[in-house]
Amino acid sequence: MKSEFDFLIIGSGIAGLTYAIKVANQLPNAKIAIVTKADEKESNTKYAQGGIAVVIDEISDSYEQHVNDTLKSGDGLCKKEIVEIVVNEGPQRFNELVEWGVNFDKQKDGEYNLGLEGGHSKNRILHHKDITGFEIEETLLKQVYKNANIHLFSEHFAIDLITEHHLDSKSENHLCYGAYIFDAATQEIIPFTSKITLLATGGIGQVYQNTTNPTIATGDGIAMAYRAKIKIESMEFIQFHPTALYHSTTNPSFLISEAVRGFGALLRDKSGELFMHHYDDRKELASRDIVSRAIDSELKKSGDECVYLDCRHLNMTQFKKHFPNILQKMQEIGIDLKKEMIPVVPAAHYLCGGISVNEFGQSSIQNLYACGECTYTGLHGANRLASNSLLEALV
Ligand code: FAD
Ligand code: SIN
Numbered sequence: 001m002k003s004e005f006d007f008l009i010i011g012s013g014i015a016g017l018t019y020a021i022k023v024a025n026q027l028p029n030a031k032i033a034i035v036t037k038a039d040e041k042e043s044n045t046k047y048a049q050g051g052i053a054v055v056i057d058e059i060s061d062s063y064e065q066h067v068n069d070t071l072k073s074g075d076g077l078c079k080k081e082i083v084e085i086v087v088n089e090g091p092q093r094f095n096e097l098v099e100w101g102v103n104f105d106k107q108k109d110g111e112y113n114l115g116l117e118g119g120h121s122k123n124r125i126l127h128h129k130d131i132t133g134f135e136i137e138e139t140l141l142k143q144v145y146k147n148a149n150i151h152l153f154s155e156h157f158a159i160d161l162i163t164e165h166h167l168d169s170k171s172e173n174h175l176c177y178g179a180y181i182f183d184a185a186t187q188e189i190i191p192f193t194s195k196i197t198l199l200a201t202g203g204i205g206q207v208y209q210n211t212t213n214p215t216i217a218t219g220d221g222i223a224m225a226y227r228a229k230i231k232i233e234s235m236e237f238i239q240f241h242p243t244a245l246y247h248s249t250t251n252p253s254f255l256i257s258e259a260v261r262g263f264g265a266l267l268r269d270k271s272g273e274l275f276m277h278h279y280d281d282r283k284e285l286a287s288r289d290i291v292s293r294a295i296d297s298e299l300k301k302s303g304d305e306c307v308y309l310d311c312r313h314l315n316m317t318q319f320k321k322h323f324p325n326i327l328q329k330m331q332e333i334g335i336d337l338k339k340e341m342i343p344v345v346p347a348a349h350y351l352c353g354g355i356s357v358n359e360f361g362q363s364s365i366q367n368l369y370a371c372g373e374c375t376y377t378g379l380h381g382a383n384r385l386a387s388n389s390l391l392e393a394l395v
Contacts, residue, residue: 002190003181003190003192005031005032005194006027006030006031007020007031007032007197008033008179008192008196008197009032009033009034009198010034010035010036010200011036011043011200011201011221011372012036012040012041012043012141012152012154013046013200013202013393014045014136014140014372014390014393015200015371015372015373015393016371016372017034018096019200020034021144024147024150029149030149031151032151033152033153033192034144034152034153035156035158035181035192036152036153036154036156038155040152040154041137041141042214042216043137044205044213044214044216045136045137045390046214047133047212047255048136049127049130049131049132049255049257049259049325049326050115050117050132050262050386051128051132052132052387053066053117053120053125053126053385053386053387054090054091054094055087055091055124056114056124056126057114060123061123065121066120067080067084067087069119070083070086070379070380071083072119073119073287073289073383074379074381074382075289075383077237077381077382078381082377082378082379086377086388086391089395090395093394094126097136097394100139102128102136102139102140104126104127105126105129116259116263117259117261117285117386118261118282118284118286118287118288118386119287119385120262120385120387125259125262125387127259129322129323129325130322130326133390136390153181155183155184156181157181158221159179159224160227160228161178161197161224161227161228161368162176162193163177163228163365174228174229174365176197176365176366177194177367178191179191179197180192196369197367197369198371199224199355199369199371199374200370200372200374200393201219202373203217203351203374204217204222204238205252205349206252207348208238208347210244210253210348211253211348212252212255212348212349213252215251215252219374221370221374222355225355225370225374228365230356230364231363231364232376233376234353235354236353237352237382238348238350239288239352239383239384240347241255241258241288241292241346241347241349241350242258242267242291242292242346243261243267243309243344243346244256244344244345244349245342245344246343246344247333247343253347254329257326258288260309260311261284261285262285263314263318263323266313267284267291267295267307267308267344268307268308269302269307269308270302270307275294275307276291276294278294279294279297280294287385288383288384288386292346295307306343306344306345307343307344308344309342309344310341311341312340316337330342350384351373352376354370354373354376355374355375355376356376357369357370357376361375371393377392380392
């Protein structure tokens, strides 16, 4: 059996779904396939908590400040021109999400409620409570279901790209013709051919023992690209999120959003001492690499297994409004946030490198594009600024 399409999209997170919707809207006659290896909702996107970093209030914030925060977080290794494109296009892409029906939290006065996360000099995180990714994934899928020219294949696992690289490894002029897809129901491998192929296969967190990423995050797209001799960059820059719940038996680790520290939560050691002031003037709201390394250093000095996130002083009525999912999880595992601290450890969270693409998502071979966490665009440098990845995938 063979399936022929104009566009083949591999992955059904924010990167793959938004690309599909846009192609379908612009080219109503194009035949578009989305293949995804598990249930179509399963993705890193579904678990995103904090939100999307966008300059939405140009009075209190500016594009320049978002650009500078991104560059500082990336530790001198970001591509400035890419940072500027992503930050400047943010509001347009955000408004598209709103037009498609994604709900973002607003204040009583009707203005968006803007959260704060590490490394940001301003409140600019647009969010849907603490389940922003779930809201985005559900809404984008509804748009996809409405489009008659998008064919969605769940439980279809991409195995390898169809290219000429096996025939002539020296040629610079490789083309991509689609991918070999394993249908879990029929146990058949089917060549899906296409004029354009997009890899949107997400990250690699599951390569690590402790990760916030769901089990789909095994770097398949990057491996396929590597086997097809496509350029890969910056794979050494793995971001560890500072505050995954310390609960040794669960995979993935449950995330305690950085927005909780933005809301005022403090990091303490086992004896209750604050320690972040020893590492950075921004304390709990330094960028993620700094906070994760600080925790690691404290744990190595003390020999303890975790540090603690203290929410006891926070306004619990407001906390419940912003973080109902985190609060529910704490109740389920018997932690009373008014009296007890949350045990946390850093966990593998995000891949800053990946398939090398230009500002249009073009890879180093023809007709093969990539988008989202599986790529290296140059936006993140050595360390991604919080909530810049949903934004990058959209842009
Ligand atoms: P994904 O959403 O991971 O989608 C990848 C898709 O590819 C999945 O559908 C998967 O099944 C499919 N796939 C993979 N391999 C194959 C294969 N071989 N064949 C077929 N299909 C395949 N970022 C932010 O900006 N803000 C946040 O608040 C935030 N919070 C986060 C919280 C958590 C717990 C996690 C894990 C991440 C968070 N991130 C956040 C990061 C962000 O969610 C991801 O970087 C982003 O969602 C990636 O989107 P994507 O579309 O590139 O990949
Ligand atoms: C979080 O909510 O802390 C995750 C944000 C991100 O990964 O950008």
